[in-house]
Structures are given as C-alpha cells and as structure tokens.
Amino acid sequence: MMVSENIRMALRSMASSKLRTFLSLLGIVIGVASVVAIMNLGQSAAESMSASFDVGGLNMITVRPRGRGRETMIFTEDFSYTLQNEIDGVQEVLPLVSSTANVRQRDEIAESVVVQGVTSGYFASNSLEAENGRLFSVEDNISRRQVAVIGTALAEDLFPAGNAVGSYVSVMRNQSKSFLVVGVLASHDTSQGSSFDDALFMPYNTYTERFRHTDRVGSYSIKVKDGYDAVSVAEDIEDYLDRVAGNDYYRLFSPATVKAMADEVTGTFTVFLAAIAAISLAVGGIGIMNIMLVSVSERTGEIGIRKALGAAPSVIRKQFLSESVVVSASGGLIGLILGIIISVAGALISGWIPVISSGAVTVAVGFPILIGIFFGWYPAAKAASLQPMEALQRE
Template sequence: MLGEDIRMALASMAGNRLRTFLSLLGIMIGVASVVAILNLGRSVTESISESFEIGGLDTVNVMPRGQARETMIFTEEFAYDLMEEIEGIREVLPTVSSMANVRKGQEISEGVQVQGVTSGYFPSNALELDEGAFFGPIDNINRRQVCVIGKELAEELFPAGDALGSYVSVFRNQAKSFLVIGILAERDESLGASYNSTLFMPYNTYVQRFRRTDQVGTYVVKVAEGYDATAVADDIEGYLDEIAGSDYYRLFSPATVKEMSDSVMSTFSMFLAAIAAISLVVGGIGIMNIMLVSVVERTGEIGIRKALGASPKAIRMQFLVESVTLSLSGGLIGLAAGTALSFAAVSLAGWSLHISLGAIAVSLLFSLFIGVFFGWYPAAKAARLQPMEALSRD
C-alpha cells in the first residue's frame, strides 16, 4: 500500500513538472542554505583545527614576564617543579629566545629569532630536517656552538645553497660564530610558528654565550598522552597564580584557544542555520499550498477512489505520502545543491570540504517533518470529502 502510494505520488508529481518544481523551490532553498552553512561551519572549524594541530595541541607554553624575572622562580629547575606538581605532563622543555642579527660574509639577516632549546624540542614540535642533523644532549652539555636553521634563513644567507657545514655569525652584544649542522624542512605558516627563519642553538650554549642569568624564556610544556591539554593548562595556571601571581607569566595553549574557537564557530553556524531554517517553514507553506490545490483539483479522483472502496484512512495516507514525497524530494535536491554550494565556496577559500553529517540528518528529518506537518491538513480535508459530493463535482 505504501509502495503504491509512493508510486502514485511520483506519477502525480511527474504529471505537472513545472508546478512541482516551483512548489519545491522554497524547501529546496531552505535545505540548501542550512546544509551549506553547516558544511561551511564544519569545514572552517576543521581547517582551523588542522593549523592548531601543527602548532601542537598537546603543548602549553608558559612565558615568565615583568617582575617575575626578579623573583628568580623561573629557573631551569622550575621545569622539574612543574612536572612534580602538575599531573599529566610528559616533559617540560625550557627555551630561551631573542632577536639578533645573523651574518654570513656579505649577507646579513636582521631581527632573526634566535632560540636556545634542548634536543627534545625538535620532535615535540614535529620539526623535520631538510638536510644535516639536529644537535643532541651532548652538544648541550658541552655548550657547543652549533645551530640548526630554518629553510628561509638558509636561503637568505647562503644563496648558493652551501649552508650545511658553514659558519654563521650571531650578533648579540658581540659576535659569536656557529657551525650550521642542520637545515629544517620548510613548513606552512600556522598558529604556532613556521620556524622557517629561526635559528636554534643548544639551550646551555645560549645561556652561557648570551645571558647573564639562568632565567628561562619560555617553558614548553608537553602534555602526556591521555590527558586533556586544556585541563592541564588550567592546572598550571592555578599553580602559577599561587606561587608567582597572575601578573608574572603569560600562558598560551593552542588547545584552549581551539576549544574557544570551536565553540564560537559552532554557535555561530547554528545561529545562521537557524535563520536559514526559517526559509524551511516558508517552504512548508509552499507544500501545503500545492497540496490544497491538488485536493481541490482531484476531488473527482477522490470520489472515484472512495466509490471503489477507499476508506478515509487510505485517502489520507495517499495525500500524506504525496506531501512527504514532495518535501523529501525537495530536501534531497536541496541537500545536493547545498553540498555543491559549500564545495564551491570551500574550494574558492582553499580549505578542504568537511560534510556535516548532522546537516544531512537535520535537513532530511526536517523535510520529513514538514511533509507530515504541512500535508496533514490537506490530507485530512481529502479524507473528509463525502463520496457523493466528490463525484458530483467532477
């Protein structure tokens, strides 16, 4: 019976294609915009997430500032304190950094980010080599004057491409000479840093050559597997507020920022989708309108069917199925159009498309609901027709 009702509905839709199309337009546009907005929202969120992941979602950066430099809390040993006090930390990598000019022969690169890091820093930040090698713990202990430089910096200082094994001079108060032992592979810009024009040297080398105090620049805290980075960041904040006060450090955690941005994005796209959903109601009214016209036009048909033994229930079902078939077809076309639209928009923006399964489910369920809701009254009207009246109006 249901199969027959669907067959009849499709035949009736095919019987008047232009009218069917026009009556479906509302629901098509409504579903298309809801789907497009939710897909776009998800694609944007995913693409932001990807850049966060390069930046290190398992990383919390703690940067001492201001008066803290005098409090002498933030020493290299403090890294061990942090690991003791806070649960869920895999390692704490102390780093120091500053800007310096770097020179090779006639080539000078000004304002280069110079960082002193321990060897664990490279794998922790997913840095990869283009050529050469990273420095290791021994280089750190021996305070060797070696460095690993970013791809852009290497090309700037060594246009001929012979950076590996050469020496560069780093100016900070006085010039020091460093052997280039590794060149980093080029990396896309991200919310972390690209490191394409950074110069890395062993942490101890930096402290000995360029600093008077053993003050740490930034603690790069790596969160242990199975722990939530935002929770660990909160714990660290609590601990630091207690021992140093909130004015004396800055904390940056990509995971926390991502959480905020995800929540803003999803609220925003839900809001837009809700506005778009209003057009679905308009679409539903379009369907109700066409169904009412259809019931009037087919009064004779209803009379014949009743004379042949169709119960009111059978007639109501026939018209309900027709309205649901209408609205679901509109929903499916809208779904396809919305997906195509979001694909086009995402391609233009250079992101990758992430289909929101929620959008598909919501739009189809909504179409179904609209078909039943707005089809109910016309179907009930058809079911109530008296057979004799219906026949004589033919």
C-alpha cells in the same frame, strides 16, 4: 493498500501539474539547499582550520613569564622539573630563551633573526629533524659549546653556496660571538607565527652564559602526554601558575585551547545560521500545505469516486499524506543536490576542504519528510473527512 501504490499515485499527480508542483516545491528546495550549504561550509571551515594547526602543535603548550617583577623570579630552569612533577599529563617541560639578533657570515648579513637557546630535547619535542649535520647533544648544553643549528631558510640566506655545516657564523647581540654551524633543519612550517625555518638555535646554557646573565627562562615549551587532553592540561597549568606566581606574571599559549574555542565559535555560528535557514524550510512547508489544499479541493470529485468505490477514510488520508511527503521529499532531494553544489563551490573558492556533513544529509532527508507529514496532515484529514455524496456532487 501498499505504500508503493501511494507513491506511484503521488508521482503521477505531481507529473500532471509540473510547473505548479515545482513552484510549490521551491520553498523546500531553497530551505534545504541553504541549510545543507551552511552546514557543509561550516564544517569545511572548521576542518580547514584544524588542518592549519600543526600536527605537532596541538599537544604543545607554551608558558612565557611576563614582566620583570619579583614574582617572575620562580621561572628558572629548575622550575621545568617542578611543572613536570606537579601537573598530571605533562610529558616534558623544556626551558627556552629567545631574542632577536643580526647574524653574519662573511659578507652575508641576516637581520633580526630569532635566536633561541634550547635544550637537546627541544627538537624532538617539536618534531624537528636535521636535513644536514646533527642536532644538539646533552654535552653541547653542559659544556656550553658555541655551536648552532639553523633553519633551512636562514641557511640559504647566509650560505648561498650551500656549505653551511662546518662553517662559522657571527651572532651580533651587544657583542659579536662566533658559532660553529653543526646542523641545518629540514623545512617545517607552522601556523603559530614563528617559523623554525628562519631561526638560529644554540644550546640553552650557552645562550644564558653568553647573552642573558639571569636565571629566568624566556619561556617553557611543554609537551602533553599522549592520551591526555591538551585543553584540560593547559587549564591545570594555569590553575597551578595562578597559585604559585599569579595571573598577571605569565602568559600561556595553547594551540589546542585556541582550536577548541575556534571550533566552538564556528559550531555556534553554524547552528545559528542553520536555524535561520530552517525558518525558510518552515515557510516551504506552508507552500506544501497550500498546494495540498488546492489539490484536495480540485480533486473533491475524485475523492468522491474513490469513496464510492470503497476507499476508507484512512486510505484517502494516506493517499494525500503520501503525496505531501513525496512532494516535500523530492524538494529536499533537489535542495540537497543544490546545497552540495553550492557548498563545494564555496569551499573551493574560499580555499577550504569541501566537506559533505552527515548532519546536513540527515536534515535534507529527514526534515522534508517531517514537514510533509506536518503540513500535509490537515489537507489529508480534510480529504478523508469529506462526505462521499457531497464529494461526488462536486465532481
């Protein structure tokens, strides 16, 4: 007999006792809805977190010397080249020094401004562009010119009239020194804590000569080559630094590593919650089994008639199994819709990107079918094995 015939019979049987069917579906509906909602929201959270990591940030690794001991003496400007040569997958290593200082322009004072000494490659490697004026050239660095590039927010603070490029600012750290502003950066937000918008940049050599008086760099900004995994490059750098300096004398910060860990945590958490929700699916299956057993016992007479008219046991089994699968799958469908509504609403409320996870849809469609077969098997087998004469007598 055709499958469509069985499905038609199943729908008819469901329609004949709507409330009862709905109540026994509820377990599956709630189970599927919660699994779908959790999986969707888990993916939403993960994708929103990824999106919050800067596009340019994921291939950047920062290494910062720690403490002032003899072990940190190797962290010189030249060590940039050592790192670049020793570690596979490193595009470039830019030394960086930074501190905070007050910056003044006539009567305007900006306090605790992040002041960074950078090489000319720094801007390109962080995807920073000039909104006005220019960025540093190699000559600025070699000649230790007293020039500065400032972030857009700092420019607004110091130059309300907007004529920053070509003006002078005073950087006050121990003593006050005057710098010519040659460029203003285009606005560039990152989630890594430090915003480029509020910072002042000067050539690396200018900084070390005027303010630092030591060979040691503040930190290294390392760019990972395209096609290399930033997480494993970060691990290689750690292995190398552990050997040459020791674990205690530096800190490494890798957004890609943080993201990978965050993804793992989110993933584990989602699987864990989904597994709990899956228990409610199994409970839903018991509901299906219950309704099917009731159905078989109520329709014993019908089964007797069908057998008298020539239905083989396998035909009866398929009929009841189809009914159980159709009931369960309809619950899954309702649950899927409900779960999507819940997860989209939840994502919007949390400010995440709403996502419909393909895994959730697979679970919502596949699980109820499996549950329908698993929990429908026994009632269907019971129906199939009824003795025709006994079944007819119960009509």
